[in-house]
Amino acid sequence: MSTRSIMKATRNIYKNDVDFTTLALQSPDFAKYVKPNGQLDFTDPNAVRQLTKSLLQRDFNLKVDIPENRLCPPVCINYKKSHAGLIIALRLNYILWLQDLIDTTGDEYRDDFDPDREVLGLDIGTGCCSIYPLLGSALRPHWNFVATDIDEGNFQSSKKTVSANELESRIQIIKTDPKDDLIPLQSKLGAESLDFTMCNPPFYESRDEMIASATEKERPPFSACTGAEVEMVTAGGEIDFVTRMIEESLRLREQVVWYTSMLGKLSSVSVIVEKLIEHKNHNYAVTEFVQGNKTRRWAVAWSWTDLRPAMNIARGITGFPKHLLPFPSEFTFDIPTASIDDISNKVDAELSTLSIQWNWRKNLGTGVGFAMENVWSRQARRKMQLAGAGHKAEIDDSKAALGFKVQLRQDRIEEKGVRVLVRWLKGTDSVLFESFCGMLKRKVENR
Numbered sequence: 001m002s003t004r005s006i007m008k009a010t011r012n013i014y015k016n017d018v019d020f021t022t023l024a025l026q027s028p029d030f031a032k033y034v035k036p037n038g039q040l041d042f043t044d045p046n047a048v049r050q051l052t053k054s055l056l057q058r059d060f061n062l063k064v065d066i067p068e069n070r071l072c073p074p075v076c077i078n079y080k081k082s083h084a085g086l087i088i089a090l091r092l093n094y095i096l097w098l099q100d101l102i103d104t105t106g107d108e109y110r111d112d113f114d115p116d117r118e119v120l121g122l123d124i125g126t127g128c129c130s131i132y133p134l135l136g137s138a139l140r141p142h143w144n145f146v147a148t149d150i151d152e153g154n155f156q157s158s159k160k161t162v163s164a165n166e167l168e169s170r171i172q173i174i175k176t177d178p179k180d181d182l183i184p185l186q187s188k189l190g191a192e193s194l195d196f197t198m199c200n201p202p203f204y205e206s207r208d209e210m211i212a213s214a215t216e217k218e219r220p221p222f223s224a225c226t227g228a229e230v231e232m233v234t235a236g237g238e239i240d241f242v243t244r245m246i247e248e249s250l251r252l253r254e255q256v257v258w259y260t261s262m263l264g265k266l267s268s269v270s271v272i273v274e275k276l277i278e279h280k281n282h283n284y285a286v287t288e289f290v291q292g293n294k295t296r297r298w299a300v301a302w303s304w305t306d307l308r309p310a311m312n313i314a315r316g317i318t319g320f321p322k323h324l325l326p327f328p329s330e331f332t333f334d335i336p337t338a339s340i341d342d343i344s345n346k347v348d349a350e351l352s353t354l355s356i357q358w359n360w361r362k363n364l365g366t367g368v369g370f371a372m373e374n375v376w377s378r379q380a381r382r383k384m385q386l387a388g389a390g391h392k393a394e395i396d397d398s399k400a401a402l403g404f405k406v407q408l409r410q411d412r413i414e415e416k417g418v419r420v421l422v423r424w425l426k427g428t429d430s431v432l433f434e435s436f437c438g439m440l441k442r443k444v445e446n447r
Contacts, residue, residue: 013059013092018051027054060138063164064129067157090297091200093289094262095135097299097313098196101258101285105307109368109403109425116142120191122256123147124182124199124245126173130158132198133171146189148176182241183248185255196258196301201241239268242300246275253304260301262289269298269317273324276302283428284326285309287316308424329424331437335444336417340365340410343418343444347406350443355384357395365408368425370400374432376439402427402436420444 021038024031033040033047041047049066056062098121103113119142123132126147133145149155155175162171174188182199185191242261249259263269269286276284284302298317301309308314311330335343348360348367355375360367372395374380397403403426409419422440424433 018055023051023054023058026058030054056134060135062134062138064131064134064161065157065164067128067153090262090289090295091131092135094198094200094299095132095139097287097289097316098136098198098258098260099140100313101260101301101309102195104310104313105257105303105305107398109397109405111310111405111423111425119143119195120193121145122183122189122194122197124197125149125201126154126158127200128154128157129161130171130173132200134161134165134167137167137170144170146172146174146191148174148184148188150176150178150180181248182245183252183256183259185252192255194256196260197245197256199241199245199261201238201261201263237268238263238265239271242268242272243275246272246279246302249302249304250279257305257307258301258303260299263298263300266296266298266317269300270321270324272300276300277324282327282430283308285314285316286320286325287313288318306426306428308426310423327430327433331422331424331433332419333441333444334417334419338418340408340418343408343420346444347408347420347440350440351406355380357397357400367406369404369406370395370397370426371402371432371436372399373401374435376436397426400426401429402432404433404436406440 019038020030020034020040024034027050030050030053033044033050035041040051045068049068053064053066056064099113102117102119104111106114106117108114119140121133121136121143123130123145126133126149130145130147133147136143136145147158149158152175155173159173162168162173176184176188180188183189183194183197185194238261242263245259245261249256261272263272273284273286281302281304283304283306284300286301287299289297289299308329311328314326314329317325344360344362344365348362351358351360351367351369354371356369356371358367358369375384403424405423405425407421407423409421411417420440422437427433
């Protein structure tokens with residue numbers, strides 16, 4: 001199966017309930033935990049641990065041994081058949097979201113998976129078996145990881161797991177100290193830059209909070225899996241932990257393209273976003289991971305670069321306060337009665353007159369452009385005419401103030417009307433992007 005096929009297939013791998021009877025036939029180690037009625041006792045830590053191990057082996061060809069005194073990283077949770085539906089692993093979802101984040105902010109502005117792109121990520125607090133680097137490496141052959149942990153037991157067991165899967169050349173496990181930076185690029189990692197960092201920090205500020213949270217959920221603490229306190233509790237909880245990441249990012253800036261973290265509380269997302277805005281960061285993304293019909297986690301990402309992720313990746317929390325959502329990176333409008341050829345010619349003709357870098361592929365109905373400044377205002381057009389400047393500009397896209405993609409779409413059945421989608425690829429000035437979109441809409445609509 002090709003890399004692209006694997007990537008697409010794994011996105012829906014747990015769309016339906018896991019068939020425990022089938023899995024038992026495939027995994028003798030799992031079979032002994034399945035009841036005669038085909039169900040599993042989720043209060044048995046050994047059963048859940050083996051479920052995770054068997055699924056990782058079957059679906060990702062990963063050999064994982066999970067110590068009994070460490071947090072079990074569930075790949076998916078099965079619900080009653082009456083609640084069958086979308087069941088997605090939180091950890092797998094995090095990796096898939098990272099893929100989309102990286103894919104839509106590449107230097108080549110292709111907005112999709114580049115199978116040749118080399119990617120290096122850091123997993124902060126990798127846990128007992130480096131589940132994120134294992135999944136990331138299994139899904140993307142050119143993704144490599146460095147993974148850190150302050151716990152000696154996690155460090156040793158993760159190294160053992162990476163070795164068992166013969167991934168030493170792609171995953172490096174590093175022991176760190178609580179006093180170290182969370183992102184010790186040169187001091188510990190020996191790296192000049194990273195494409196992303198990821199983290200699933202301890203949610204709780206204290207052991208008492210952790211136990212109280214479990215009590216509120218009307219189940220005994222650690223009913224499904226045991227976990228070491230170092231994996232579940234940290235001073236100040238997840239907000240303080242991610243705040244440390246933000247402070248380090250202020251020093252590292254563009255040495256890391258995307259700083260990301262999972263969060264256990266929706267309220268934490270708002271606090272973190274407000275902190276980012278206070279530090280004048282306006283290139284961030286938020287999302288929600290749903291597992292079954294109850295369990296939810298959230299994630300936040302931020303970048304000091306000017307590469308803008310796709311809108312569905314950056315604005316992935318429904319009902320999130322509008323003023324805290326990142327600025328939309330897409331603008332669409334419809335031309336109800338026009339043909340796609342007419343709109344294609346009009347878009348290309350109009351943008352070709354501007355002093356921008358512009359490449360239009362009519363057969364695909366797609367074009368990419370870069371501008372150093374607002375060159376479409378009346379004042380800018382008048383200035384260009386007086387100067388007798390040529391229409392084409394030699395522009396270094398890495399220094400451009402605005403990068404954009406224009407796409408034309410038409411209903412294949414009706415073949416009536418055209419939808420124009422403008423995608424913000426690069427830049428920090430939302431007003432400049434808005435101005436460009438407004439100009440294009442007016443010109444296409446003959447206003």
